[in-house]
Amino acid sequence: MRRSSEQTKALILAAARERFAADGYERATIRAIATDARIDPAMVMRYFGSKEKLFAVAAEFDLRLPDLTGIDREQVGSALVRHFLDRWEADDALQALLRTAVTNEAVAERMRAIFAEQLAPLVVRLTGDPEQTPTRAALVGAQILGIALVRYILAFPPARLMSNEETVAWLGPTIQRYLTGPAPAYQQG
Amino acid sequence: MRRSSEQTKALILAAARERFAADGYERATIRAIATDARIDPAMVMRYFGSKEKLFAVAAEFDLRLPDLTGIDREQVGSALVRHFLDRWEADDALQALLRTAVTNEAVAERMRAIFAEQLAPLVVRLTGDPEQTPTRAALVGAQILGIALVRYILAFPPARLMSNEETVAWLGPTIQRYLTGPAPAYQQG
């Protein structure tokens, strides 16, 4: 045989990850992915069953949050920002997920699950206060997703021009405060 | 005649705004919008020419940034967050824009223009430093879009549960620092 099925599967998967990351679920067509992988669209169906299942495999993702217990407690914010930037740039799956979650409830639910199961536990470890954990995790998620949105998805020029280290320097203290800073007082509304 | 054309146009526009805000450009179909407005899809074409033109009208948007010159300089961050939350909740157009910009380059460009033409001038007025303006504006945009993403688009439960005032209390200082705080030192990378 010219190729093993495993090779072809990997070829399709690589093309799928790129297309899904660049275009999101709807606009990334099976035909385009197949063309990129230089095979027939029918092969995609044979190996992955359906477009939905292909996406599920292509967008498998782990935040790979580092063990922060050994790190200076005051450096945790910066370390987290740095880690997320690396993660966004190394793995197309996150872009695919975000681009799709915005208009696809099932994928939005997957995104919520990732944050609830991976980010929240880390926050509770750092703060030790389970009551405030959800709020603090949501704030961290908002800032992290926000910077990714303007840098990688919407491509605001000044956001693109910032170096990773400059980004870490600006966002580190923000994340640090969301994680370990005092809860602000506010008027009940 | 049963209705004036202006009434029908307004009816279509209202339905379009809702659908575009809820589903984004691709998934919001002309047929669905027409059904919501209880008219025939052909009427949409007659009154708006094409789906693209309908979106252009439905997603017209102004940030309506307030004049902040009269406000205590230290309160500007909180005032801005409050204003943006109100704006997100009052106008479907912003949700429509964000849900679409993520997978549509032309709409992403519109979003970049809105921030460049409306947010950046406000930042330069507040900081007086044109050199750092783009970076600071991008940071403000990242945090504002990030909170909107988790609250209104991805609907993270803890982000939804936060009251507007609680959100202002947490994000106000962040925006304040991005606007008027000192630029952080960082290792050139």
Added chain:
DNA sequence: AGTGTAGGCCAACGCTTGTTGACATCCAAT
């Protein structure tokens, strides 16, 4: 009463999409 016109509907077009089943091709084992 008759007529022109603006508002509205219907059926169909051409296109793209995911998906399917039949057919071709190749290589390894007999």
Added chain:
DNA sequence: ATTGGATGTCAACAAGCGTTGGCCTACACT
């Protein structure tokens, strides 16, 4: 050399989409 299963191609399907043109229908005029 001949099989047989795995790899790959092809053409077509049904459905959904934006879009179009023709055809009603009801009202405001003369």
